[in-house]
Amino acid sequence: MADYRQIMRDGIWENNVVMVQMLALCPLLAVTSTATNGLGMGMATTAVLLASNLVISLLRNIISNEVRIPVFILLIATIVTLVDLTMNAFLHDLHKVLGLFIPLIVTNCCILARAESFASKQSPGPAAMDGLMAGLGFTLVLVVLGGVREIIGSGTLFANASLLLGGSFSFLDMRLLDDYRGFLLMVLPSGGFLALGFLLAAKSWLDHRKADLEKAAARAAEIAAINAMNEENALEDGEKP
């Protein structure tokens, strides 16, 4: 029934929130000016997804079909507010950067989508797994997109990572291109769209290549089987006289 491996592959790659479902593009483009911001937003969204999927799955038997959407939204909004308050209190510097976008996680349609299409029909284990994996898939895209835009846009990678992860992670904070004047376009939202386009193309290319390889492998196996069969027949023919 619950195939955790399949959930994992779906969440991170095959049914990725951004790259396949094209959801959650607004927060994606807004915060990914640096990899650190992307990571912070991804972690906050993952926490919300995990909690909302788990809670909704636990309550799935008492939630009636008629009021399920308001109940989902109420639960998601509550969880987001809890995350917002907690981050403001304990990760204050990051909250100053992401502050504006945290309340907007409520409107992130991927959370309601996971609640409606998965968590409300599955037991808590798979639902939590699905939330975690969809969140990680989202985080992956955020970090990659943030990294690309940060390197091209300002020549750094993981700037201010220590604000997010604590002082021991300051080694992540890299200046890759010295004396780089910056490329404004990539920092602006339009650069986000551009980078996202290339990212989608790359994913599509990888998938196509994989499919082609599989097709070629299947073809080769088929040919080998036919050859083997022919050889067998030839042997049998040879034995006859």
Place this chain on the structure above:
Amino acid sequence: MKEIKQKMAYHPILLGGIALIAGAMLVFVDAGTRGPIADRQAEDLRASLTQVVPASAYDNNLLEDTIVLHYPLEYADHVAGITFYRARLHGKAVAAAFEVIGMGYSGVIRIMMGVRSDGSIMAVRVIAHAETPGLGDKIEEAKSDWITHFATMSLEKLTRQQWAVKKDGGEFDQFSGATITPRAVVRAVHKGLAYFNAHRAEILETEAPHG
């Protein structure tokens, strides 16, 4: 279970019950995080105040020695008023720090300014803005020394016309590709300084409300 779920009353009770639990959770977490959040915000405020009034200039508690004025100032919130943080040395008011708001290219620019009791500027710093990175963000001290040119300026030192960017016949540089941002900052600082001068006695002499 199935029959209960069919009843009309089940839906509002379910929704209400979950709202109640959600509300209780929020109250609980809000109570738990209110203290830390207030502490962090006070730290932020202290950090921005220290940028415009150096710690060596005063010996009182800047955060507590405040007065709120409600006279109108451009873009300021008249209901909340403008809070002046007074810096005192040996009991004598030497300066006041306060926040003014400029309307930049992409919205509000929050500016903290420190003014000496004689009406000259100690320092001006931008606390928050959403100006274009690479163009308008040169108003940040981290990006350019432009903002430091306000130091020691006063209404006596510069005429009304000189309180403008060079393009408009004033004393302050604009940035290539961004005129609206520095114009907004100069305007806001000028208005703030005029406000301080108009109400100087009230700002510096009024006793802080205790309690």
